[in-house]
Amino acid sequence: MLEVTGVSRSFGGVYAVREVSLNVADGEVCGVIGPNGAGKSTLFNLITGHLTVDHGQISFLGRRVDRLPPHRRARLGMSIVFQAARVFHGMTVRENVMVGAHGRTDAGFVSAALRLPRHRHDEREIGEAADRALERVGLAEWADRPADRLPIGQQRALQLARALCARPRLLLLDEPASGLRGEERERLATLVEELRADGLTILLIEHDVAFVTRLVDRVVVLDLGQVIADGPPAEVRADPLVLAAYLGQAS
Amino acid sequence: MIRLAAGLLAAAVTLALPAVLDDSALAVYILLGLAAIVTVGVSLLMGYAGQVSLGQGAFYAIGAYTAALLALGGVPPVAGLIAAPVVAALSALVIGTPLLRLRGHHLAFATLAMQLILLSLAGQLEFTGGDIGLQAIPQFSIGSFQAESAAAYAYLTWGGLALVLLVTHNVSTSRPGRALRALATSETAAASSGIPVGRYKLVVFALSAAFAGLAGGIYCFYAGYVAPGSFPVLISIQYIVMAVVGGLGTLWGAVVGATAITLLVQGLDSLATLPWMPSYAPSVLSYAVYALVLIVVVLFLPQGLLPTLTDRLSRKRPRERRAR
Amino acid sequence: MSAFLTYLLNGLAVGCTIALIASGLVTIHRVTGVVNFAQGTFAVVAGLCTSSLLGLGFPHGVSEVAAVLAAALAGLLTGLAAIGRPGTTPLSSLIVTLGVGVLAYAVEIVLWGDQPRSAPGLAGSVEILGARIQTQYLLVIGVTAVTFVLLALFFGRTYLGKALTACASNPYAARVVGIDVRKMGLLAFALGGLLGGIAGVLVTPLRPISFDTDVTLIVNGFAAAVFGALTRPVIALAGALLLGVAETMAAGYGYGSHQLEVALGLMIVVMIVQASRRTTLSQESV
């Protein structure tokens, strides 16, 4: 489903991602771990198009996407939950989530201005989709609150709901569990498992190795922009390279 | 329910006013309506999409010159009036394509510069009448009906405002409106929701330009005269002040802001030129009092007049709100 | 050749007057995040003050310094209005500075009348490699050079300069580390007033100043300041020089009636080229 081949990206001469190749199969849940500054978020940004690649190719659903702008990739079915919460200000939680469905519909300015019937139909459908997504991440009761006043944890859940509302094929989660306490982490894990059961392909960055291990089929380890290990979680956790670079004595 | 009633009341007052006002009050009423039309566009652009234009006066001018040139060229005024917003929007598309790569203050400057450049050209070109401008623009007419009285222009203006409000309301409360508000906060996050950020910015820029162009078209028929001097840069800044004072990102805020500022300016002017006023009264009143009122409103009602007002009202009836 | 050099030198001088206005804008924005539309006013206040003080018989030097201090005071007062009240957003502050500019019209008219004023500066001109330039222009260039070197060193090298920069970069974080953001902002406004005052004092001998001259001054100054993203003095200086030179070159080579179009158009083009080299992500990253 997703094929990343020899992708590199540097900032002012320093490589953040270097010759990374990575294949994710349909329905697979793949973890990405690595030390701070290893290039994980950069890789996500390259995949979703928020950064352009210096070299290499990215294909999604059999199609070259590395020259497409981010919104086109989103419309093909990629959704990302950023590491930093990016919540839209001046909107309610529900409206925020409804934005997620933007790529699924195409009622433009004209049909909105004229209130064409199709537009109304779309609106209703988007509203319902948003409510379902909010339900799923446990934000239903917050739906009418102004989104920018939510505590950080809820803002992150909101981002996830927004991503889900787009009905993606591939979901990229950048540290979704950070800032969540045990109970909520548990709920998130359950949600990921459900999504996986629904057949969604997921890429997951997370520093909570236990969390990753439990959820993923496969782990890719990045260090200094390069892949240093790739395999089933148990195997990777025992890899001496990974232990030295990342897990330290803590594991 | 209450909102509907308020709306109906507003509509009734709007319709009744031209019939009862005299010419001098009508002139203010018309210019106020025109300012409101432009300001709604500014508010849409700034308050919803987060893009600052310090050059909205340019599109006002484009609309006015378009209608004026067509009318002087013998084209029926209605066609000119329709062409005004269309040409303004098309110009916005052309100008906006490179300009909207700029953000924030850069965009603000570029739009300001665009207005200066356009006005400078209008002031030098032969066909725009140079600095003197275009005179003897025919009256507005539809078929055999000629708009001669100020009241006719008042209806035209406020009809235009109603249209602009309706379009803005419809756009802002639906998919494109949400997209605009989203990209105002984060273009990155908006793009990853599938929003074509560049195109949306361009379209909303063009839409706000169309509003300004419409106002310009009406203005040219009402005034019968357009010149570069009719569209100073300060006018563009005035629209922003109106939008902010009324309450950015609220539909009616633009109207409230335009009304408040226009009435303040006119009131102070009438006061300052009373015969017994000292000779420095015009400057002191038109400048000092205006400035003080502006500063106080902005500092103490930072949300703008309208949101503060509605907040006050709704705080009195918290239960009704929450029930919704 | 000497014609070209004349245009270049005079253009640089014009650019320097613009840069001085821009320096105040940059200083204030860099610290408070506020675009100060009253910046031209500071120059006007200083210009009118100099002209009055000289008229009253005060000697050169004293008059100019007093005028600059008056402008600094005007800056401080503007700051109090614009950022004195907690919770004022940069947009609100911007409108307040607009208001202050208009309010100043009234004060200036009452104090100085509505007619333009001027002040004598350095008379005569000098010839450099066959190119002529007014002596006052040389003074402008010199002062601008010193001002910008100091400004760049201040913001780039000194601890206080860094702390000031931090205030606009993230006001919340500035408070977290214990910086008094409001006091710093007022300091910046006073400094901005001072810089505006220097501009006014230097410009008044070159062109008459009246209460509404601030509009012309601010438009050019804003262009240059924005060129430097309103935070980088040296780039703003480059922008100002570009603007000034473009204007005189346009006039020198037969486009005298299109100086504005040429200069502003060039600024826009350069900005767009700059912008297309930045990514959205890097501009938004927190």
Added chain:
Amino acid sequence: MIDVQDLVVSYGTATALEHLTLTAAKGEMVALLGPNGAGKSTLANTLAGLLRPASGSVRIGGRLALIPEGRQLFPDLSVADNLVLGGWRSGRRDPALVYDLLPRLAELAGRRAGVLSGGEQQMVAFGRALMSEPDALVVDELSLGLAPNVTADLAAHLAELNRSHGLTVLLIEQNARLAFDLCSRAYVLESGRLVTEGPCDELADDPRVASAYLGGAIT
């Protein structure tokens, strides 16, 4: 020393903290747990003097530093400048001690803080707080976005500072296991009110706390 008595803090009409009493003796490390929106960050900001209490008292012995929620760096300044500004109150101008602790930051010293990765930013935030040579430190999420080995290092360093300099620490942390390892006592906050408090080992046995904070991912 941190001494909070009967504290009430509100945002406009919404009360975020209600009659909260909490103390940390000098040299004590105390954890503060609570679900999202409980008011933890509100308390942290109040302690740092960034929010004004509606009523109640806050007393701090000595200089307090805050590692705020969401890192809150100066994005336009370099990493080095970010650190140096951390010394605004203490007068310390040399970040060498931070570089010793977090060598990664020495490599990044010249880079704009705004472009750093999430974890790198967290390191800078930590380093910046140390630059103020605090007597008391409030950490709003220590482990957020940090690789496990870095978290372990920082935790060890906190413990070390606590031992050697008598640093008082109020640790807000979602990773309760880490918090319990590090601290002696903990408070649990919900909806702006204290629900329990006590020594960490006792709380860890409290079934409610265990399910809410220790449940889920198993290490």
Added chain:
Amino acid sequence: GSGDGGGGGSGGQDPIKVGLIVSLTGNYTPLGSEDKKAVELAVEQVNAQGGLLGRKVELVTRDDKTAPDQGIVAYNQIKGEIDALIGPVFSNSALAIEPLAERDKMPYLSLAPAQEQVEPIKKHIFVTPALSSMYAERFLQYIQAEGIKTIAVGWDSKSAYSVSGHEAMVELAPKYGVTIAVDEPYETTTSDFSPMFTHVRESQAEALVFWGSGAPGVTAAKQYVASGLKTPLFLTASQASKLWLEPMGAAAEGMTVQSAIGVVGEHLPDGKQKQVIEQMAKPYAEKHGYPPPQFAQDGYSASLLLFEAIRKANSTDKAKIQQALETMDLITPNGRFQYSATDHSGLSPEYISVNTVKDGKFVPTEWAKEQLAKTVSALG
């Protein structure tokens, strides 16, 4: 109910109301405020003499804020109560009011110099200031008399006054045997004139005629001095006031500046013209502390013209005032106005003086003295 309908008072009749719309705020404030002072003075004087037709004259003033649409608002506010209008000094405002005034058949004396107001002629619109084409012609006469063959012209491409002055000069130059070697536009905002001076220096031009008003007039003249250019500088009447003289100081000595006749009243032989000028200049200077600038004289002349028309019409009937204006022949500080059905500008170039600056004052050149003496003695 203050009972103001009763009348009573001195004349027992309602006052004659004269509308005055000028720029009291905005860019043109320095001009508009002078106009206002002068018109107020004229009204004071006429009332002191018992008013017009036995009625007091009352001024209804409005500010056009240097903006055409505000001019329209102002006009609409006062059109119902006024008997005649003295209109804006800002050309754009003046032109914006024109169609409205024309529709209302409002006698309208404009203070703006724009040629377009009288081309084509509109029945109710009359212009008071000399048109820039007249200044252009007068300069060419002077240039010819001085034996100059080649000139340079600098002009503000953003100012209607200077654009049409330049046009007239280009058109009329051949008639006076003058070649324009350098034709140099600039903009109102131009702050550096070294390119212009460089071009003049490189050319054969024997004089530089500079068209412009406001700031550029001072800036350019100052830079001219600094540039060391030897080609003499000729300035038009916009510079003929203290607004230009004061900032220039000693640097102005010897420069050639045109002006309306009123500015050099003291140098005229005694006679009607001098008398009219002094009737205004003295009280004005007493009241405001400086001699009346050109704009003030325009305002005062407009007032005299209007008062005379009302006197002649012997009523405030608008049609009658219009007729009276069209047959007007009156000496004002601006010179003798002879309006007719085909001439709504009324003045001619003979009433323009060409001066040099001596000891900080405008002194007519020998040529101008001679010319003016002829003109004035014809008036008696």
